[in-house]
Amino acid sequence: xxxxxxxxxxxxxxxxxxxxxxxxxxxxxxxxxxxxxxxxxxxxxxxxxxxxxxxxxxxxxxxxxxxxxxxxxxxxxxxxxxxxxxxxxxxxxxxxxxxxxxxxxxxxxxxxxxxxxxxxxxxxxxxxxxxxxxxxxxxxxxxxxxxxxxxxxxxxxxxxxxxxxxxxxxxxxxxxxxxxxxxxxxxxxxxxxxxxxxxxxxxxxxxxxxxxxxxxxxxxxxxxxxxxxxxxxxxxxxxxxxxxxxxxxxxxxxxxxxxxxxxxxxxxxxxxxxxxx
Amino acid sequence: xxxxxxxxxxxxxxxxxxxxxxxxxxxxxxxxxxxxxxxxxxxxxxxxxxxxxxxxxxxxxxxxxxxxxxxxxxxxxxxxxxxxxxxxxxxxxxxxxxxxxxxxxxxxxxxxxxxxxxxxxxxxxxxxxxxxxxxxxxxxxxxxxxxxxxxxxxxxxxxxxxxxxxxxxxxxxxxxxxxxxxxxxxxxxxxxxxxxxxxxxxxxxxxxxxxxxxxxxxxxxxxxxxxxxxxxxxxxxxxxxxxxxxxxxxxxxxxxxxxxxxxxxxxxxxxxxxxxxxxxxxxxxxxxxxxxxxxxxxxxxxx
Numbered sequence: 001x002x003x004x005x006x007x008x009x010x011x012x013x014x015x016x017x018x019x020x021x022x023x024x025x026x027x028x029x030x031x032x033x034x035x036x037x038x039x040x041x042x043x044x045x046x047x048x049x050x051x052x053x054x055x056x057x058x059x060x061x062x063x064x065x066x067x068x069x070x071x072x073x074x075x076x077x078x079x080x081x082x083x084x085x086x087x088x089x090x091x092x093x094x095x096x097x098x099x100x101x102x103x104x105x106x107x108x109x110x111x112x113x114x115x116x117x118x119x120x121x122x123x124x125x126x127x128x129x130x131x132x133x134x135x136x137x138x139x140x141x142x143x144x145x146x147x148x149x150x151x152x153x154x155x156x157x158x159x160x161x162x163x164x165x166x167x168x169x170x171x172x173x174x175x176x177x178x179x180x181x182x183x184x185x186x187x188x189x190x191x192x193x194x195x196x197x198x199x200x201x202x203x204x205x206x207x208x209x210x211x212x213x214x215x216x217x218x219x220x221x222x223x224x225x226x227x228x229x230x231x232x233x234x235x236x237x238x239x240x241x242x243x244x245x246x247x248x249x250x251x252x253x254x255x256x257x258x259x260x261x262x263x264x265x266x267x268x269x270x271x272x273x274x275x276x277x
Numbered sequence: 278x279x280x281x282x283x284x285x286x287x288x289x290x291x292x293x294x295x296x297x298x299x300x301x302x303x304x305x306x307x308x309x310x311x312x313x314x315x316x317x318x319x320x321x322x323x324x325x326x327x328x329x330x331x332x333x334x335x336x337x338x339x340x341x342x343x344x345x346x347x348x349x350x351x352x353x354x355x356x357x358x359x360x361x362x363x364x365x366x367x368x369x370x371x372x373x374x375x376x377x378x379x380x381x382x383x384x385x386x387x388x389x390x391x392x393x394x395x396x397x398x399x400x401x402x403x404x405x406x407x408x409x410x411x412x413x414x415x416x417x418x419x420x421x422x423x424x425x426x427x428x429x430x431x432x433x434x435x436x437x438x439x440x441x442x443x444x445x446x447x448x449x450x451x452x453x454x455x456x457x458x459x460x461x462x463x464x465x466x467x468x469x470x471x472x473x474x475x476x477x478x479x480x481x482x483x484x485x486x487x488x489x490x491x492x493x494x495x496x497x498x499x500x501x502x503x504x505x506x507x508x509x510x511x512x513x514x515x516x517x518x519x520x521x522x523x524x525x526x527x528x529x530x531x532x533x534x535x536x537x538x539x540x541x542x543x544x545x546x547x548x549x550x551x552x553x554x555x556x557x558x559x560x561x562x563x564x565x566x567x568x569x570x571x572x573x574x575x576x577x578x579x580x
Contacts, residue, residue: 098327138339138341155339158336174331
C-alpha cells in the first residue's frame with residue numbers, strides 16, 4: 001500500500017494530556033461543522049495540522065456549496081489552554097483505515113490525546129419542540145462509567161441492518177480502542193425538517209456536554225440567542241401557515257406523517273427559514 | 278498488518294484455489310462448495326482493516342462490542358499427495374461502489390494471497406469466475422479456461438466441457454478477466470507461479486440478475502475436480518440450481534414476447550468453431566444484447 005505519510009504538521013502543539021473532539025463537515029443540521037467552528041472560535045483554536053486529501057477523496061473536480069468551490073479539508077486545531085484538539089474533516093470516500101489511522105496518529109504522536117469525542121447527528125422524525133436526548137456509544141466499558149454523571153443516554157442497543165454499513169464514527173472508535181484510547185461517539189437527533197439547515201438546539205446539546213466534561217467554561221449566551229431566534233422563526237412559520245402547524249402538531253403528538261407530508265414540511269420550512277436569512 | 282496464520286500446517290505438494298465474489302457468484306460458490314465438501318480447516322486470514330470498510334457493528338448497552346469486516350480466509354485440506362489451500366474472499370476490496378477491486382489495493386491483496394501460496398510452496402494456483410456468454414439459461418454452461426503460461430494449454434485441452442479463449446468465436450484468443458479472480462493470474466505469472474482461471478458461462482441476459490448462477494458453478498467444479506483428481510458429490514449445487522432456475526423462469530416469463538423470442542433463439546446456439554457459420558449472425562447477436570439491455574434499462578427506470 002502507499003507508504004506516503006499524508007499528514008502535514010505546521011507547528012507542534014503544546015499539548016500534554018489532551019482530548020480530541022472530532023466532527024464531520026457534512027452532518028445533518030450541519031451539526032459537526034457548527035460545533036467545531038464554535039469551539040475553535042470560542043477557545044481560540046490554532047490550526048496546526050491537516051491531512052492531505054489526495055488519497056482519501058475523489059479528485060475528479062470540486063464540489064460547489066453556497067456558490068463557492070470547495071476542496072476536501074481535514075484540519076486540526078489546538079486549544080492549548082484547555083488541553084483540547086479539534087478536528088473538523090470532510091468524510092473520506094476511500095482508504096478509510098489509512099485516513100482514520102492518520103487522525104489517531106496526529107492525536108497520539110503530536111497531541112498525547114487521552115480521550116476521544118466524536119460528534120454525530122441523526123435524523124429524527126420528531127418535532128423541534130421535543131426535548132433532545134443525546135445518545136452515547138463508548139468504545140471501552142470504563143468510559144461508560146466515567147460518563148454516568150452526564151445527561152446522556154448510555155444504554156443504546158444497535159446492530160447494522162441489512163443493506164447498511166456502520167458509520168465512520170464506529171470505525172474510528174474501534175481503531176481508537178485498538179490503541180487503548182477511550183472514546184465516545186455522541187449522537188444528537190435533528191428534526192428531519194431541519195436536517196438540511198442548522199439546528200442551534202442540537203449544537204447546544206453537544207456543546208453543553210463537552211463544556212461540562214472538558215471544563216471549558218464557555219458562556220453560551222450567543223447560542224441561546226440563536227436558539228430563541230430559531231424558535232421564534234419556527235413559531236412564526238406555524239402561525240402563518242396552518243399546514244405547517246398541523247404537521248408539527250401531529251409530530252408533537254407522536255403521530256407519523258406520510259412520506260409526502262414529510263417532504264412538504266421540509267420544503268415549506270426550508271422556504272420560510274431561507275427567506276428569513 | 279497483512280497475513281495472520283493461526284497454524285502452519287505441513288502440506289505436501291499443495292495447490293491453492295482462490296475466489297472472490299463476481300458475476301453470478303459463480304467462482305466463489307464453486308470454491309466454497311468444494312471447501313465445504315472437503316471439510317477444509319481454517320488456518321489464517323488477511324487482516325481486513327486496510328482493505329475494507331466494516332460491514333457490521335454491534336452496540337450493546339451503549340458499548341461498541343464488535344465491528345466486523347468482510348473476511349478473507351485461508352483453509353487447508355490434506356488429500357493423499359495433493360493437498361489444497363483454499364482462499365475465500367467475502368468481498369473484493371473495491372471502492373466507490375464498484376464490484377471489482379483494482380489498483381494498489383487489488384495488487385496488494387493478490388500479493389498477500391500469493392505470499393501464502395509461496396510460503397507453502399504451492400505448485401499451482403486456480404481462480405474461478407464468470408464468463409458472460411451468448412447462451413440460454415437452459416443450456417449447460419461451458420468453462421472458459423485461461424492459463425498464465427503456454428505450457429498449461431495442452432493440459433487444459435484435455436478438460437471436458439472446457440474451452441480456451443481461442444476456441445470462442447470472434448475472440449481470437451483475446452479477452453480480459455475483471456477483478457481479483459483475473460489479477461491473481463497476472464501477479465502469479467510475475468512471481469513465476471503457474472495459474473489457471475476457470476470461468477463458468479452465464480447467459481448475457483442474466484449478468485445483472487441479483488441471483489447466483491450455480492449451474493455454472495457446477496460446471497467449474499466438474500473441471501476442477503477432474504483436474505485435481507478428486508470426487509465431489511454435487512447434489513447440493515443441483516438443489517440450489519433448481520431453485521434458481523425456477524426464479525429465472527419466473528423472470529423469463531415476464532420478459533416481453535418479442536425479446537423472449539430473440540432470447541429463445543439462443544437455445545439453438547451450438548458451440549461453433551471460429552471458421553464455421555453459427556446459427557446466429559454477429560449482427561443478430563448484437564441486436565439481442567441491445568434488446569435485453571433496453572429491457573433491463575426500462576425495468577430499472579420503471580422502478
